[in-house]
Amino acid sequence: MSHHIVEVKNLQHIYSDGTAAIKDVSFIITHGESVGIIGANGAGKSTLLQHLNGSLEPTGGSIHIGHTPLTKGTLPDIRRTVGMVFQDPDDQLFMPTVFDDVAFGPLNLGYTPADVEERVTEVLELVGAGHLRDKPPYHLSGGEKKRVAIATVLSMSPDILVMDEPTNGLDPFARRQLIKLMRDFKHTRIFTSHDLDMVLELCNRVIVLHEGVVRADGPTLEIFNNDKLLSECRLEKPFSMQGCPVCSSAIK
Amino acid sequence: MASIHKAVLDLKSLDLLANGNSSVHRLDARAKVLVSLVFILCVVSYGRYELAVLFPFFIFPIVMISMAGLPPLFILKKILLLCPFVLAVGIFNPVFDRQILLHLGPLGISGGWVSFASILTRSILTVGTGFILVGVTGFTAVCQALEKLGMPRVFAVQLLFLYRYIFVLTEESGRASRARELRSCGKKGLGIHSFSSLVGHLLLRTWQRAERIHMAMLARGFTGEFHASRQSGFGMPEIRFALIWSTLFIFLRLQNVPQLLGSLITGLNP
Amino acid sequence: MHMADALLSPTVGGTMWAVSAGTIAFCSRKIRRDTDDSKIPLMGVLGAFIFAAQMINFTIPVTGSSGHLGGGMILAILLGPYAAFLTIASVLMVQALFFADGGLLALGCNIFNLGFFPAFIAYPFIYKKMIGSQPSVTRLTVASIIAAIVGLQLGAFGVVLETIFSGISSLPFPTFVAVMQPIHLAIGIIEGLVTASVVSFVYKARPEIMQSAMESHPIGSYSVRSVALAFLVAAIITGGIVSWFASTNPDGLEWAITKVTGKEELDGPKQGLHAALSTLQERVSFLPNYAFKKPAEATNVVIEHTQPLPSVQTGQKAGAATSHFETTVAGLVGGASTLVIAFLIGAILKRRGQTEYAKKRSEQTGNCKP
Ligand SMILES: Nc1ncnc2c1ncn2[C@@H]1O[C@H](COP(=O)(O)OP(=O)(O)OP(=O)(O)O)[C@@H](O)[C@H]1O
Ligand SMILES: [Mg+2]
Numbered sequence: 001m002s003h004h005i006v007e008v009k010n011l012q013h014i015y016s017d018g019t020a021a022i023k024d025v026s027f028i029i030t031h032g033e034s035v036g037i038i039g040a041n042g043a044g045k046s047t048l049l050q051h052l053n054g055s056l057e058p059t060g061g062s063i064h065i066g067h068t069p070l071t072k073g074t075l076p077d078i079r080r081t082v083g084m085v086f087q088d089p090d091d092q093l094f095m096p097t098v099f100d101d102v103a104f105g106p107l108n109l110g111y112t113p114a115d116v117e118e119r120v121t122e123v124l125e126l127v128g129a130g131h132l133r134d135k136p137p138y139h140l141s142g143g144e145k146k147r148v149a150i151a152t153v154l155s156m157s158p159d160i161l162v163m164d165e166p167t168n169g170l171d172p173f174a175r176r177q178l179i180k181l182m183r184d185f186k187h188t189r190i191f192t193s194h195d196l197d198m199v200l201e202l203c204n205r206v207i208v209l210h211e212g213v214v215r216a217d218g219p220t221l222e223i224f225n226n227d228k229l230l231s232e233c234r235l236e237k238p239f240s241m242q243g244c245p246v247c248s249s250a251i252k
Numbered sequence: 253m254a255s256i257h258k259a260v261l262d263l264k265s266l267d268l269l270a271n272g273n274s275s276v277h278r279l280d281a282r283a284k285v286l287v288s289l290v291f292i293l294c295v296v297s298y299g300r301y302e303l304a305v306l307f308p309f310f311i312f313p314i315v316m317i318s319m320a321g322l323p324p325l326f327i328l329k330k331i332l333l334l335c336p337f338v339l340a341v342g343i344f345n346p347v348f349d350r351q352i353l354l355h356l357g358p359l360g361i362s363g364g365w366v367s368f369a370s371i372l373t374r375s376i377l378t379v380g381t382g383f384i385l386v387g388v389t390g391f392t393a394v395c396q397a398l399e400k401l402g403m404p405r406v407f408a409v410q411l412l413f414l415y416r417y418i419f420v421l422t423e424e425s426g427r428a429s430r431a432r433e434l435r436s437c438g439k440k441g442l443g444i445h446s447f448s449s450l451v452g453h454l455l456l457r458t459w460q461r462a463e464r465i466h467m468a469m470l471a472r473g474f475t476g477e478f479h480a481s482r483q484s485g486f487g488m489p490e491i492r493f494a495l496i497w498s499t500l501f502i503f504l505r506l507q508n509v510p511q512l513l514g515s516l517i518t519g520l521n522p
Numbered sequence: 523m524h525m526a527d528a529l530l531s532p533t534v535g536g537t538m539w540a541v542s543a544g545t546i547a548f549c550s551r552k553i554r555r556d557t558d559d560s561k562i563p564l565m566g567v568l569g570a571f572i573f574a575a576q577m578i579n580f581t582i583p584v585t586g587s588s589g590h591l592g593g594g595m596i597l598a599i600l601l602g603p604y605a606a607f608l609t610i611a612s613v614l615m616v617q618a619l620f621f622a623d624g625g626l627l628a629l630g631c632n633i634f635n636l637g638f639f640p641a642f643i644a645y646p647f648i649y650k651k652m653i654g655s656q657p658s659v660t661r662l663t664v665a666s667i668i669a670a671i672v673g674l675q676l677g678a679f680g681v682v683l684e685t686i687f688s689g690i691s692s693l694p695f696p697t698f699v700a701v702m703q704p705i706h707l708a709i710g711i712i713e714g715l716v717t718a719s720v721v722s723f724v725y726k727a728r729p730e731i732m733q734s735a736m737e738s739h740p741i742g743s744y745s746v747r748s749v750a751l752a753f754l755v756a757a758i759i760t761g762g763i764v765s766w767f768a769s770t771n772p773d774g775l776e777w778a779i780t781k782v783t784g785k786e787e788l789d790g791p792k793q794g795l796h797a798a799l800s801t802l803q804e805r806v807s808f809l810p811n812y813a814f815k816k817p818a819e820a821t822n823v824v825i826e827h828t829q830p831l832p833s834v835q836t837g838q839k840a841g842a843a844t845s846h847f848e849t850t851v852a853g854l855v856g857g858a859s860t861l862v863i864a865f866l867i868g869a870i871l872k873r874r875g876q877t878e879y880a881k882k883r884s885e886q887t888g889n890c891k892p
Binding site: 260262263266288289292293295296297300307308310311314315317318319337338341342344345348349363364367370371372374375378379381382383385386391394403404405406407409410411412413414415416417418420421422424425426428429442443444445447448449450451452454455456458459461462463465466469474476509510513514517518 | 524525526527528529530531532535536543546547549550551553554559560562563564565566567568569570571573574575577578579580581591608609611612613615616618619620621625626627685689690691692693694697698715716719720722723724727728731855858859860861863864865867868869871
Binding site for chain 2: 050053054055075076079080082083084086088090091092093094095096097104105107108109134136137138139152153156
């Protein structure tokens with residue numbers, strides 16, 4: 001299934017005000033991988049992700065999704081392949097009700113109303129938001145919004161799932177639910193997060209971004225064991241790897 | 253700020269009312285929009301000195317409120333905040349129109365007061381009908397109904413976006429102005445300069461949000477077409493609802509019911 | 523200065539509805555055809571922004587009282603005439619439905635007064651002309667202020683004309699104009715100042731926004747032509763109303779003129795549509811005589827209106843007064859009874875609704891039990 005490969009080559013992005021958010025980023029992610037992109041605030045994670053479905057245009061370098069270069073002409077196809085969950089769910093939920101919102105994508109893909117209905121019901125159950133179906137988005141809590149936002153993307157059955165801080169603002173139960181959901185997703189997953197425990201749990205590979213460049217790219221455990229690298233990039237070990245001071249002292 | 257802030261809160265509660273599930277709520281929105289328009293047209297078509305003939309029209313808001321289970325006090329309170337412009341203009345009627353129009357025994361009442369009372373009554377009826385329409389239908393459904401009745405889709409979609417983001421943006425601006433108040437150490441006014449930078453920032457953030465929303469739409473296969481997802485039918489209940497009410501309004505408009513009833517009760521013949 | 527249902531006649535309200543609906547349809551088609559679809563969410567979100575911005579008050583210089591942004595001019599500057607018109611219309615629609623600003627019938631008037639003038643008159647003919655191709659902060663400020671003043675003056679004049687033509691208010695035209703125009707002059711100056719300061723903030727922070735706003739709707743011959751066309755249509759429709767007034771009532775035109783010149787301050791409702799409807803009423807009604815003496819019926823009464831209220835029972839009219847008294851009492855008693863009946867029906871329905879609801883609920887909870 002080579003069409004799920006994501007290849008980023010010497011990507012560069014300079015915002016119109018002159019901020020160089022991405023200076024030089026290259027990596028290849030193959031099918032079925034689950035990759036966490038971590039880094040301090042302002043490291044360029046969101047900027048990087050927004051390139052993957054053409055929301056931002058690179059100022060330098062190139063992106064291939066499944067060997068297809070990302071250009072204006074290939075954009076519609078690529079957007080169908082890459083499902084993107086934005087950082088702020090309010091940007092993603094713009095329709096009058098949760099149902100309409102989740103149905104927006106499938107309707108654009110030309111599904112029949114019956115198929116849309118089925119699809120929407122299915123994904124809402126999947127993210128545990130079935131009961132919210134007829135509510136307007138502005139009457140939802142932050143975590144509920146997030147779950148519905150994820151449903152809007154899943155409803156289009158993407159081959160590559162890209163999420164910007166998916167667990168941000170979720171309660172522990174919903175977070176757990178989301179982690180399970182992402183583990184069950186069969187295709188490529190790429191996400192950014194400050195929730196390093198989730199990264200540890202879900203990813204076999206981590207890319208560390210620092211001031212617009214890739215500082216490290218490798219197996220999760222290897223990176224989280226490199227204390228020097230972590231502190232240089234304003235990061236920490238996940239809590240579960242730090243060892244609980246209370247319990248460990250009790251054992252000793 | 254307080255008043256608009258409150259208005260937005262009210263807007264939320266009015267919007268929640270529309271989630272009800274009474275027989276009126278379930279009707280297709282088009283029927284309710286049409287009936288409301290016929291109602292308003294009938295009410296405003298009376299001459300300026302007509303007052304008692306307006307009273308029978310209260311049957312519509314009252315029946316709607318009770319059938320739909322809307323909270324009467326909430327609606328009443330909202331109606332009583334009558335548009336100040338109406339009051340400001342209406343109060344001039346007694347000033348300029350002093351001719352005695354009506355004799356209640358020794359007491360003469362001027363045309364101005366009669367027409368002022370008429371304006372107030374119209375105001376209550378028309379404003380109340382607007383609130384009730386939203387309360388039993390919901391803004392979204394009203395928009396969709398208007399679209400089916402011929403409103404351009406671009407405009408309908410735009411209305412939906414507007415309504416969706418009122419909540420997000422008013423909260424944002426509420427936070428911004430609260431943050432400013434907290435740092436202004438009790439100084440009251442906001443000068444034009446700091447106002448424009450506060451509002452300007454809000455505007456820029458809004459603009460960026462619009463760009464992100466557009467990206468999110470594109471990311472989900474948006475090609476400029478909006479697809480209607482739900483079909484609702486204009487069936488028998490809707491036809492019945494529209495016919496019964498419209499007939500009643502037109503009947504009331506053509507017949508002076510208070511006069512008929514009054515002469516029956518009092519035995520006075522005109 | 524929202525126009526309200528209660529002050530409107532169906533003719534004026536209906537005409538303005540038609541005019542505004544036509545303009546909305548026209549603008550929607552323009553937007554659909556000429557602009558990219560990123561503008562649709564932008565228009566919606568900027569409409570919501572107007573509500574948000576109105577929550578923030580500023581101190582009005584000199585007076586010390588506080589005011590807030592109106593928003594019409596700022597939308598025109600940022601979005602161009604067509605998108606701005608639609609956005610203003612949508613803001614007004616939300617205000618009509620939720621904030622009781624105006625009403626459903628008055629919506630047509632309000633969209634025209636507050637949308638058409640800033641978007642299609644003040645923006646293209648004043649703001650754009652004054653700004654030219656090299657905007658500077660001074661130019662921007664002056665242009666915004668003058669454009670806002672002109673837009674609001676025209677809008678306020680629209681309100682006056684609509685009110686006068688409707689004939690529900692007794693305000694004489696000169697008084698009304700003398701009150702409305704100066705108030706809106708003050709509002710216009712402030713609106714222009716605030717608009718200019720926000721716009722120049724945006725211009726400094728993100729010049730490309732303003733640049734694209736200016737490029738996307740050049741003041742070519744086309745837009746002038748379409749504005750002229752819209753004007754022509756409006757003129758024809760207005761002319762239509764006036765001549766209709768004249769034809770249904772021989773002295774309708776004269777009435778309009780006396781209204782406008784303010785010579786005769788008091789006049790009855792028996793003109794135009796009111797006359798048509800009340801003759802209709804007289805024809806079909808069993809009891810056509812309504813208790814309220816209409817001044818047009820009793821022309822000999824007109825002299826009285828300058829006298830103080832209680833001293834009116836003159837001998838010549840005592841007889842008429844008694845019979846009027848009877849019909850009045852009948853009318854009022856009847857009116858009150860209809861109100862009581864309406865409330866009774868409401869109460870009964872409410873009772874029934876509640877028992878039904880309770881029944882349904884008990885059924886549902888019954889079903890849900892494991
Ligand atoms: N629209 C923009 N215009 C100009 N600069 C921007 C814009 N968006 C982001 N930046 C800048 O680009 C850099 C990277 O931002 P980005 O949002 O990608 O960071 P991030 O890694 O996602 O941070 P966080 O963890 O806080 O979400 C930051 O320095 C930021 O200030
Ligand atoms: Mg980010």
